[in-house]
Amino acid sequence: MRGFRAVVLASAAVALALPASADMIVKLKDGRSLVLPVNPGDIESVTFGTAPPAAAGAKAATVAPVPLDSSAPPAVAGAPGANPALLPHDALLPAALKPDSPSGRVLHVGPAREIKTIEQASKLAKDGDVIEIDSGDYRGDVATWSANDIVIRGIGGRPHLIADGNAAQGKGIWVTHGNKIRIENIEFSGATVHDGNGAGIRGEGAGLTIVNCYFHDNEEGILTAPNANSDIDIESSEFARNGSDSGRVHGIYIGDIRTLIVRGSYFHGQIIGHHIKSRAATNYILYNRIMDFGDGTASYSIDLSNGGRSYVIGNIIEKGPRADNYASIAYAMEGPTKDVQELYVVGNTMLMDRSSGIFVRSRGPNPAFIADNIFAGPGAVLQGAGKLINNVVSGGRNDPELNANGNQGNRVVGDVRFVDAAHGDYHLLPGSPAIGAGADPGQGAGFKLLPNYEPLSPLGIAARPSTGTVDAGALRFQPKS
Numbered sequence: 001m002r003g004f005r006a007v008v009l010a011s012a013a014v015a016l017a018l019p020a021s022a023d024m025i026v027k028l029k030d031g032r033s034l035v036l037p038v039n040p041g042d043i044e045s046v047t048f049g050t051a052p053p054a055a056a057g058a059k060a061a062t063v064a065p066v067p068l069d070s071s072a073p074p075a076v077a078g079a080p081g082a083n084p085a086l087l088p089h090d091a092l093l094p095a096a097l098k099p100d101s102p103s104g105r106v107l108h109v110g111p112a113r114e115i116k117t118i119e120q121a122s123k124l125a126k127d128g129d130v131i132e133i134d135s136g137d138y139r140g141d142v143a144t145w146s147a148n149d150i151v152i153r154g155i156g157g158r159p160h161l162i163a164d165g166n167a168a169q170g171k172g173i174w175v176t177h178g179n180k181i182r183i184e185n186i187e188f189s190g191a192t193v194h195d196g197n198g199a200g201i202r203g204e205g206a207g208l209t210i211v212n213c214y215f216h217d218n219e220e221g222i223l224t225a226p227n228a229n230s231d232i233d234i235e236s237s238e239f240a241r242n243g244s245d246s247g248r249v250h251g252i253y254i255g256d257i258r259t260l261i262v263r264g265s266y267f268h269g270q271i272i273g274h275h276i277k278s279r280a281a282t283n284y285i286l287y288n289r290i291m292d293f294g295d296g297t298a299s300y301s302i303d304l305s306n307g308g309r310s311y312v313i314g315n316i317i318e319k320g321p322r323a324d325n326y327a328s329i330a331y332a333m334e335g336p337t338k339d340v341q342e343l344y345v346v347g348n349t350m351l352m353d354r355s356s357g358i359f360v361r362s363r364g365p366n367p368a369f370i371a372d373n374i375f376a377g378p379g380a381v382l383q384g385a386g387k388l389i390n391n392v393v394s395g396g397r398n399d400p401e402l403n404a405n406g407n408q409g410n411r412v413v414g415d416v417r418f419v420d421a422a423h424g425d426y427h428l429l430p431g432s433p434a435i436g437a438g439a440d441p442g443q444g445a446g447f448k449l450l451p452n453y454e455p456l457s458p459l460g461i462a463a464r465p466s467t468g469t470v471d472a473g474a475l476r477f478q479p480k481s
């Protein structure tokens with residue numbers, strides 16, 4: 001494998017059919033707001049950089065399906081072929097969107113509104129509606145959503161839905177039966193049910209988008225039913241202290257669906273279960289912070305139970321000293337049953353704060369492609385078949401296989417030199433051996449593997465500078481000016 005710039009383990013290109021365009025509102029630090037036409041849920045359509053102005057009088061354009069991570073920006077409504085507007089480096093993305101097929105109705109929910117309860121709103125909702133919920137605590141106000149193509153969002157602050165022992169259909173705080181449902185800016189806590197699978201959201205329709213939501217202290221944060229036509233997109237959301245001593249419930253548990261995207265989110269403190277468990281055919285786990293830090297007892301950080309085409313790119317993943325399982329990323333541990341078996345682990349910063357462990361454990365039939373990562377701490381890099389390229393490894397291990405049998409460019413170092421690892425700051429200090437240690441790994445099945453964003457704290461993503469050399473890990477070195 002020469003240069004490692006054309007990594008393609010399969011010839012089929014990955015292209016997601018995107019829904020129709022809608023408005024995104026981005027608030028800047030100076031108080032201004034930008035209203036942008038974008039593809040719902042598709043952060044990669046926002047380009048950080050100077051953009052040419054839209055032509056005067058330009059007509060709306062239909063958004064064509066594009067790869068999730070495309071070097072060529074997609075056309076956007078109102079400005080065919082133009083890049084979106086210039087955004088600040090730390091822009092908060094995304095924001096409220098309209099339904100693809102709006103009904104024109106907005107249902108307002110709150111103690112001072114005509115519709116007092118969320119349950120009442122769920123019974124009144126029709127296809128294409130927007131449901132706006134006032135901030136405040138909603139105790140025991142559980143709901144089943146059956147309408148399609150709806151947006152449900154908190155306004156004036158994040159409404160807090162507290163189960164208080166209630167559960168819709170005996171399953172969770174919310175059950176979504178409708179298709180293409182988007183949920184924004186809602187907090188879910190305290191879901192428990194008799195079978196131990198109480199979920200903040202139980203997703204049973206096809207298509208669910210979660211934006212800027214907070215799931216904590218539930219048995220399951222999100223639990224979804226199998227649905228071969230479903231795509232689930234989780235953006236800029238937080239999952240904390242979900243799970244139970246049973247070990248059967250998780251931060252999120254995604255059933256047998258078509259596509260899972262988890263991006264710019266923060267997982268921490270899950271109890272015994274996994275932070276992320278997915279049986280999706282295709283998984284994009286991009287630019288998240290997934291951490292046990294301190295007393296967390298989670299099992300796997302990421303469990304891709306049946307394999308699939310899976311991209312784990314640009315994440316910070318920390319395995320804590322009390323973690324219930326010694327492995328961070330687990331692939332096909334319940335059998336490689338998906339038609340495609342490809343694992344790409346690229347540009348992550350992975351920490352092992354246990355006394356020992358394994359960073360990547362795979363039972364996939366094909367070699368995992370593992371490149372440009374930082375592996376810090378006393379853990380074996382890989383158990384199973386894999387190709388290791390340009391990784392930085394610390395923690396006292398010097399596995400002779402790191403640069404043998406096709407593995408190349410891997411560096412064993414004494415200290416990665418993080419800014420403040422004890423407090424979770426994994427930026428690189430000057431002189432870190434991870435600076436310039438990577439290389440552009442090319443593509444995997446048509447998807448660009450080089451990270452072009454990086455995770456923010458606590459939530460969200462920012463553009464990753466693309467000039468100069470490629471640093472290993474999730475956070476590019478940024479010298480002080």
